[in-house]
Amino acid sequence: MINYPGGIKVNAPAPKEKKEKKHIESAANRGMGFETDINDTNAYYLEKGLALIYKRPTPINIVKVDYTKGAKITHAYFEHQSTTDYNGVYKGHYVDFEAKSTQSKTSFPLSNIAPQQIEHLRNVKKHGGIAFFLINCYALGEVYMLDAEFVCDFYEEKPRKSIPFSLIKEKGHLVKEAYRPRFDYLPLIDEVFLK
Amino acid sequence: MINYPGGIKVNAPAPKEKKEKKHIESAANRGMGFETDINDTNAYYLEKGLALIYKRPTPINIVKVDYTKGAKITHAYFEHQSTTDYNGVYKGHYVDFEAKSTQSKTSFPLSNIAPQQIEHLRNVKKHGGIAFFLINCYALGEVYMLDAEFVCDFYEEKPRKSIPFSLIKEKGHLVKEAYRPRFDYLPLIDEVFLK
Numbered sequence: 001m002i003n004y005p006g007g008i009k010v011n012a013p014a015p016k017e018k019k020e021k022k023h024i025e026s027a028a029n030r031g032m033g034f035e036t037d038i039n040d041t042n043a044y045y046l047e048k049g050l051a052l053i054y055k056r057p058t059p060i061n062i063v064k065v066d067y068t069k070g071a072k073i074t075h076a077y078f079e080h081q082s083t084t085d086y087n088g089v090y091k092g093h094y095v096d097f098e099a100k101s102t103q104s105k106t107s108f109p110l111s112n113i114a115p116q117q118i119e120h121l122r123n124v125k126k127h128g129g130i131a132f133f134l135i136n137c138y139a140l141g142e143v144y145m146l147d148a149e150f151v152c153d154f155y156e157e158k159p160r161k162s163i164p165f166s167l168i169k170e171k172g173h174l175v176k177e178a179y180r181p182r183f184d185y186l187p188l189i190d191e192v193f194l195k
Numbered sequence: 196m197i198n199y200p201g202g203i204k205v206n207a208p209a210p211k212e213k214k215e216k217k218h219i220e221s222a223a224n225r226g227m228g229f230e231t232d233i234n235d236t237n238a239y240y241l242e243k244g245l246a247l248i249y250k251r252p253t254p255i256n257i258v259k260v261d262y263t264k265g266a267k268i269t270h271a272y273f274e275h276q277s278t279t280d281y282n283g284v285y286k287g288h289y290v291d292f293e294a295k296s297t298q299s300k301t302s303f304p305l306s307n308i309a310p311q312q313i314e315h316l317r318n319v320k321k322h323g324g325i326a327f328f329l330i331n332c333y334a335l336g337e338v339y340m341l342d343a344e345f346v347c348d349f350y351e352e353k354p355r356k357s358i359p360f361s362l363i364k365e366k367g368h369l370v371k372e373a374y375r376p377r378f379d380y381l382p383l384i385d386e387v388f389l390k
Contacts, residue, residue: 052322054278057254060268073255076268083249087282089289092323096284127247128287 034101034136034143037182038086044181051186053088053095056081082116090189094129096121097148101136107162108135110155118155121148130193134175134185137165144172145188229296229331229338232377233281239376246381248283248290251276277311285384289324291316292343296331302357303330305350313350316343325388329370329380332360339367340383 035055045051059082064075084098098117102108124131131148146163150171154163173192176184230250240246254277259270279293293312297303319326326343341358345366349358368387371379 046318049321052318052324057252059252060255060271071273073271073273074269076255076271078266078268089291089319089322089324092289093287094284094289123241123247124284126244127284129247129284 034099035085038099038134041181041183041185042086042088045186051088051090051095053086053090055086056083080114080116082114083120084117090130090186091194093194094124094127095131095189096124096129097132097134099134099136101138103138104162105139107160107164108137108168109162110158111161113151113155118152122152125149125152130189132189132192134183135168135172137168140165143175143177143183144168145175145185145192146172147192229294230280233294233329236376236378236380237281237283240381246283246285246290248281248285250281251278275309275311277309278315279312285325285381286389288389289319289322290326290384291319291324292327292329294329294331296333298333299357300334302355302359303332303363304357305353306356308346308350313347317347320344320347325384327384327387329378330363330367332363335360338370338372338378339363340370340380340387341367342387 039055042051042053042055045053059079060076061079062073062076064073066072066074084096086099087094087096089095098113098121100108100112102112121131125148133146133148133151134143135146136143146168151163173188175188178184234250237246237248237250240248254274255271256274257268257271259268261267261269279291281294282289282291284290293308293316295303295307297307316326320343328341328343328346329338330341331338341363346358368383370383373379
């Protein structure tokens with residue numbers, strides 16, 4: 001999520017044409033396409049009054065600001081997100097999740113997750129929040145919700161460097177895909193966390 | 196919150212010396228001092244395992260990135276926060292609040308609040324979250340917690356352009372101030388929202 005093309009708003013949905021050109025997207029853009037889909041899903045939830053979930057702005061370290069031109073930032077750089085992509089509120093509950101994509105044909109590489117994200121999600125769980133991953137497995141054409149607890153345990157015990165798709169299918173929950181909402185994950189929150 | 200001095204991290208606590216120089220701080224810096232105090236309070240809560248509350252990164256609109264120098268942002272500007280400063284989880288509940296300071300001797304001017312913040316806090320309430328303002332009244336030397344519902348109602352009905360301190364004292368809850376945590380607002384969440 002570091003290589004923003006110039007002119008694209010951080011934390012804003014990518015331009016619409018991105019979606020229609022999916023077949024020629026690079027790996028990075030495909031990740032961006034998934035993010036756009038999740039943002040669209042959240043916009044749908046907000047519009048329908050179902051949930052309030054936001055993408056966190058990308059943290060930026062500002063080195064230099066030119067005040068002669070109305071606070072123009074002239075030197076800054078991207079920082080690594082120390083938390084997760086999304087958080088918000090659903091039925092009064094705190095919800096926090098990370099959306100990840102993988103191009104792998106067999107498994108989800110743990111190298112996609114930063115140690116501080118694991119720590120953050122552990123903290124969310126500790127304080128009674130709902131925490132999970134949405135993992136887009138391109139090779140399967142499927143998106144799975146995985147309870148953060150399972151992912152954190154796997155990450156810390158590291159039986160392997162990646163989570164095999166077979167295990168993701170076994171432990172995860174398939175997210176229903178449609179036109180709108182693109183990835184309907186709220187019913188899975190009910191099923192997995194609020195039963 | 197727009198005039199960051201060069202070199203200060205967005206979303207990072209201001210340097211420690213800020214606190215000790217409070218008597219010579221400008222109005223803007225005093226606001227920053229309050230933010231630092233809230234960040235310190237949240238760091239204390241995290242450390243003690245009491246709550247997980249984060250400051251949202253300031254959203255930045257990126258115009259130009261120089262990739263020849265490892266993704267150096269060379270042109271960007273600050274965007275207005277369309278939500279609030281802080282959110283997180285406490286006892287499983289979603290918590291969302293805005294911290295504001297005023298130099299006024301008599302009241303808190305509503306011009307300090309953006310309409311989209313009101314809309315956001317209404318949404319938080321609608322979805323069962325806990326939403327409030329922490330208002331630092333410098334003239335009183337006191338910080339009050341005000342239920343977002345009261346502030347939103349006042350904002351929308353606009354009986355006056357500012358909320359008189361007398362009404363803040365009547366409707367709000369005084370936040371206990373100490374060395375650490377600086378502004379202990381969690382007990383007030385229990386008292387006001389979780390009884």
